[in-house]
Every structure is written in C-alpha cells, then in structure tokens.
Amino acid sequence: MKEEKVNVGTQAVWAGEKEVLVHGASQVPVIVSVAYSYDDMDEWYDVAVGKKQGHIYGRNTNPTVQAFENKVKALEGAEAATSFSTGMAAISNTLYTFLQPGDRIVSIKDTYGGTNKIFIEFLPKMGIEVALCETGNHEAIAKEIEKGCKILYLETPTNPTVKITDIELMAKKGKEVGALVVVDNTFATPINQNPLALGADLVLHSATKFLGGHADALGGVVCGSKELVEQIYHYREINGATLDPWAAYLLLRGMKTLKLRVRQQEKNALAIAKFLEQQELVEGVYYPGLESHVNHDIAKKQMRGFGGMLSFSLKGGMDAVRILLPQLKYANRAANLGAVETTYGPARTTSHVESTPEERAAMGIPEGLVRLSAGIEDTEDLIQDLEQAFAILKDSAVAIGE
Ligand SMILES: *Cc1c(COP(=O)(O)O)cnc(C)c1O
Numbered sequence: 001m002k003e004e005k006v007n008v009g010t011q012a013v014w015a016g017e018k019e020v021l022v023h024g025a026s027q028v029p030v031i032v033s034v035a036y037s038y039d040d041m042d043e044w045y046d047v048a049v050g051k052k053q054g055h056i057y058g059r060n061t062n063p064t065v066q067a068f069e070n071k072v073k074a075l076e077g078a079e080a081a082t083s084f085s086t087g088m089a090a091i092s093n094t095l096y097t098f099l100q101p102g103d104r105i106v107s108i109k110d111t112y113g114g115t116n117k118i119f120i121e122f123l124p125k126m127g128i129e130v131a132l133c134e135t136g137n138h139e140a141i142a143k144e145i146e147k148g149c150k151i152l153y154l155e156t157p158t159n160p161t162v163k164i165t166d167i168e169l170m171a172k173k174g175k176e177v178g179a180l181v182v183v184d185n186t187f188a189t190p191i192n193q194n195p196l197a198l199g200a201d202l203v204l205h206s207a208t209k210f211l212g213g214h215a216d217a218l219g220g221v222v223c224g225s226k227e228l229v230e231q232i233y234h235y236r237e238i239n240g241a242t243l244d245p246w247a248a249y250l251l252l253r254g255m256k257t258l259k260l261r262v263r264q265q266e267k268n269a270l271a272i273a274k275f276l277e278q279q280e281l282v283e284g285v286y287y288p289g290l291e292s293h294v295n296h297d298i299a300k301k302q303m304r305g306f307g308g309m310l311s312f313s314l315k316g317g318m319d320a321v322r323i324l325l326p327q328l329k330y331a332n333r334a335a336n337l338g339a340v341e342t343t344y345g346p347a348r349t350t351s352h353v354e355s356t357p358e359e360r361a362a363m364g365i366p367e368g369l370v371r372l373s374a375g376i377e378d379t380e381d382l383i384q385d386l387e388q389a390f391a392i393l394k395d396s397a398v399a400i401g402e
C-alpha cells in the first residue's frame with residue numbers, strides 16, 4: 001500500500017483496514033475467536049513459528065487488533081506497532097522488555113502519574129536506577145543523559161501541567177550514549193507530533209484518550225522499528241496484557257475522526273486558555289498554544305497544533321475549585337481526557353490520583369490544579385458556560401483565597 005504518501009487525516013480514515021475486510025464489507029469485522037483452526041498440520045506449524053502469516057491464539061494476535069495496530073503505525077510513520085490492554089500496559093511492558101537490574105533510566109518529573117509510580121516504586125525494586133529531571137530543563141536532562149542510560153523516557157506535552165520537552169534535541173543526546181529513546185505521545189496525538197521523525201526510537205500512546213476519543217474503550221500501543229517492536233510484542237504475548245478485539249474495534253472507529261476532533265479540541269482549548277488568562281480569579285493558565293507558555297517556541301517547532309489539553313489553577317485553591325466545577329453544564333468531571341466531551345478534573349483525582357500529596361508537590365503540581373480536556377462542542381457555548389460559572393465563583397467568599 002502507498003499509505004505513506006497520503007496525509008494524516010486520510011490515513012486515519014483508511015489505513016490498516018484492507019487486509020481484514022471480508023465478504024466485501026467496508027467496515028472492519030470484530031473477530032472474537034480465541035483460537036484459529038487448521039486442517040493442515042504443517043501450515044499450522046509454519047504459522048506458529050512465524051514462517052507464515054496467520055493467527056494461532058488470541059493472546060498473541062487477532063485480525064481486528066492488528067487493523068488497529070496497522071492504523072496507528074501508519075499515522076506514526078513507523079515500521080511496526082503492537083498493542084496492549086491499556087496505556088499503562090504499553091508503558092510498563094515497553095520498559096520491562098529492555099530494562100535489567102543495574103540499568104539506568106533518565107526521565108522527567110512530570111510524567112503521567114502511573115508512569116511516575118513505575119519510576120519511583122517498581123523500577124527501584126528491580127535494582128534499576130531512575131534519574132528524574134526537572135521537566136523542560138534541557139541542560140539538567142542532558143547532564144543526566146551524559147552519565148549514561150539504557151532508556152531516555154520522555155512525555156511531551158506532559159500531564160497535567162502541559163510542559164514541553166524538545167524531542168529532537170534530547171533524542172540526539174540520548175543517541176550519543178546509546179540510549180533507547182521512548183516518547184509518550186498521548187497528549188499530542190500523531191495528528192500534531194511524530195516523535196519517530198524527531199529521532200525517537202519508540203513512540204507510545206494511551207489509546208484510551210485521543211486515539212479512541214469517546215471514553216468507551218481502554219487500550220495502549222507502541223510503534224517503532226520492527227526489531228524493537230518484535231521484542232516488546234514477545235514480552236506482551238507472554239505476559240498477557242493483550243488488547244481486546246471489541247476495544248480494538250471501538251478504537252479503530254474512533255480514530256477515523258481523529259483529525260477532525262483534534263482540530264476542534266485545540267480550537268476550543270486555545271479559546272478557553274485565552275478566556276482563563278483574563279480572569280482575575282485565575283492564578284495560572286498552562287497551554288502550549290499561549291505565547292505566555294515557557295516553551296511556546298519549542299511547541300511551535302515540533303508540533304503541528306497545540307492539542308486539546310490545558311490546565312489552570314485558581315487563586316482560591318481547592319476551595320474555589322469545589323465551587324467552580326459543579327457549575328459547569330457542558331463538562332464531565334472525570335478522570336479521563338481526550339474525549340469528545342469537555343472534561344474537567346483536579347490533578348489530585350485524575351492524572352495523579354496514584355501519587356501522595358508530597359509526591360505531587362515534588363512534581364510541582366498544586367493541589368488546586370484543574371486539568372481541562374477540551375471537547376468538540378461549539379466554542380462559544382464552552383466560553384459562555386465558563387462565564388456563568390466564574391460569575392458564581394466571584395460571588396462566593398473563597399474566590400480570592402485568604
Ligand atoms: C492516561 C495516560 C496514560 C495511561 O493510560 P491508560 O490507558 O489509562 O492505562 C499514560 N500516559 C498518559 C500521558 C496518559 O494521559
């Protein structure tokens with residue numbers, strides 16, 4: 001197929017599906033069969049040892065799941081992709097595939113809460129040294145890389161403070177010491193950023209978020225060279241964090257509208273960020289599309305759009321958050337993000353629910369920080385909704401803190 005030559009929005013609609021279509025159907029079937037039957041014992045054997053294409057058992061491969069992997073692979077411009085039951089499974093399986101006792105990993109303080117838990121709780125238990133750097137401080141990251149590391153793990157933009165790391169610059173540093181460069185691209189999506197093209201070895205996603213886009217299916221995926229992805233696939237097929245075919249179908253269907261959704265979400269995110277910047281009750285607004293963002297220039301360089309994620313803090317802290325959020329009519333107050341519905345949630349009950357207050361403080365996440373995932377609603381309705389909610393907050397006693 002000549003999918004590489006097509007634009008990303010077209011790929012999101014068409015890529016990866018053809019091989020799975022049967023009976024002239026134009027839509028991918030959900031194949032739920034756990035195992036695959038063979039009359040020819042030799043053919044069965046050839047498929048089992050990978051000499052011939054085909055499927056043996058559902059923990060290993062599944063046609064619907066493969067269509068999903070092929071679509072993401074096309075969008076990330078990768079040679080290969082393998083999928084997982086969740087985004088965390090994609091992250092943990094990727095790390096455990098390559099790390100051994102005595103190894104060293106360099107990353108940033110602001111990774112997703114679950115990822116941070118792997119870094120501070122599980123990897124040290126396995127005798128792996130973890131160096132977590134100030135996010136956005138490229139010199140500090142470079143210094144740690146220079147000491148040597150097996151993996152350089154980045155996430156940009158970060159969850160929930162939307163900090164930016166220069167992928168190209170850091171990947172080059174990582175390569176100099178022979179590190180495997182891994183990037184969590186969940187927030188940017190392949191519509192806005194392709195880490196492999198910027199020098200990363202592996203790019204991974206929580207497909208639960210923007211890829212699926214409808215908050216109705218969990219999934220994860222990692223893309224890269226055939227050689228690397230085959231090793232991760234082997235770890236996953238044995239350890240068993242396989243993506244369910246029904247979930248794969250929902251993710252595939254969601255991905256068809258990925259570009260349309262992301263474009264509307266970032267239009268809404270920018271409008272909301274600008275609105276919040278003008279509110280006197282708002283303490284800080286974090287969105288890479290704002291010129292006031294510390295790394296706006298890097299974001300502009302490596303992203304094709306700024307995405308639908310932003311966060312903000314209120315002068316009244318958590319007390320003000322308790323008043324503001326329930327007033328919003330067009331908002332889910334929930335732990336997910338990247339959905340068609342606008343979603344609000346304090347970091348302490350969403351991205352960093354697994355962290356202790358002390359750990360959140362160490363990551364620079366204020367207890368009153370609100371993460372906002374802009375949906376695809378009409379922009380003016382979201383702004384109006386915020387206007388009425390802020391009017392109520394203004395009338396309350398806790399609005400400006402002490
Ligand atoms: C949600 C999320 C994850 C974890 O994904 P799950 O599908 O919830 O396991 C990892 N990284 C980022 C950036 C996320 O937002």
